[in-house]
Amino acid sequence: MRIQIVDAFTSRPFTGNPAGVCLLPAGPWPDDAWLGQLAAELNHPETAFALPLPAGAGAGADWEIRWFTPLVEANLCGHATLATVHTLRREGLLTGGPVRFLSRSSGLLTAWAEDGGSGEDGEVGEITLDFPAAPVTEVAVPAGLADALGIRPGATFRTGALGDLLAVLPDEAAVRALRPDLAAVAALSLREELRGVIVTAAADTVESGYDFVSRFFAPARGIPEDPVTGSAHTALAPYWAARLGRTVALTGLQASGRPGLVKVALHGDRVLLTGRAVTVLEATLRV
Numbered sequence: 001m002r003i004q005i006v007d008a009f010t011s012r013p014f015t016g017n018p019a020g021v022c023l024l025p026a027g028p029w030p031d032d033a034w035l036g037q038l039a040a041e042l043n044h045p046e047t048a049f050a051l052p053l054p055a056g057a058g059a060g061a062d063w064e065i066r067w068f069t070p071l072v073e074a075n076l077c078g079h080a081t082l083a084t085v086h087t088l089r090r091e092g093l094l095t096g097g098p099v100r101f102l103s104r105s106s107g108l109l110t111a112w113a114e115d116g117g118s119g120e121d122g123e124v125g126e127i128t129l130d131f132p133a134a135p136v137t138e139v140a141v142p143a144g145l146a147d148a149l150g151i152r153p154g155a156t157f158r159t160g161a162l163g164d165l166l167a168v169l170p171d172e173a174a175v176r177a178l179r180p181d182l183a184a185v186a187a188l189s190l191r192e193e194l195r196g197v198i199v200t201a202a203a204d205t206v207e208s209g210y211d212f213v214s215r216f217f218a219p220a221r222g223i224p225e226d227p228v229t230g231s232a233h234t235a236l237a238p239y240w241a242a243r244l245g246r247t248v249a250l251t252g253l254q255a256s257g258r259p260g261l262v263k264v265a266l267h268g269d270r271v272l273l274t275g276r277a278v279t280v281l282e283a284t285l286r287v
Contacts, residue, residue: 005280005281009276013278016275020080046067048067050084063088065102066104072221076105076131081101098111111130113128131272135160148181148188154169163193164235175199176255185220186220189221196219199216199217212252214253247265247267
């Protein structure tokens with residue numbers, strides 16, 4: 001069985017968000033403990049496991065997909081799904097049209113890949129994911145959040161089933177300079193039953209090539225800071241669409257130490273997330 005490491009939401013190696021990708025043979029799922037152990041061994045923010053489905057099974061899906069952090073199974077992951085589509089295309093298992101993934105918690109997810117493009121894996125162009133939108137609801141700033149972040153947000157929002165807290169900071173510089181107390185963020189996340197905390201602000205200039213910036217912290221889930229979080233953009237898209245008065249042609253920069261760009265388009269209760277990916281490692285699993 002082969003394992004691939006793919007950097008997602010980037011076209012350059014060692015940037016964007018690394019994901020493990022494991023394409024499983026047809027048949028039953030391996031034991032959950034084994035999946036978790038392999039994800040912990042790879043120790044990337046997320047590892048995606050994709051299992052091929054027979055024709056006519058899975059509500060029209062082609063593959064079943066699951067995602068694991070080094071600590072827990074995730075309900076939704078954008079960058080590891082994008083990495084999986086990239087791998088399927090490189091392996092010749094996706095030759096045209098969309099691919100449909102059946103997930104356990106987020107329903108049917110559709111994706112498609114363009115031909116061509118630049119980058120280390122030039123045979124795969126941009127990849128688009130069709131994910132459920134996460135509408136945001138404003139809430140009072142939770143107790144302890146300002147101390148955990150080192151700055152008091154101007155506003156905070158819950159993201160419904162996504163399970164994150166979205167904190168709006170005054171400007172791009174504040175997002176980039178943030179040095180949160182990760183132990184305090186983890187304690188807050190556990191107390192408030194959060195997956196993690198998204199921080200965001202508008203881009204400083206319209207010439208920057210992106211409309212907003214963000215960062216994402218999920219230390220309680222084994223991810224101190226996620227480099228580029230596709231799923232967080234399912235909440236960032238409706239928030240910034242409302243703020244900027246545009247539902248399409250929005251671009252977010254996740255300003256981590258491994259930055260990446262996510263193009264977003266809001267279509268009703270769905271969000272299209274578009275980006276690139278590059279394979280950096282292929283290995284054979286011996287266990």
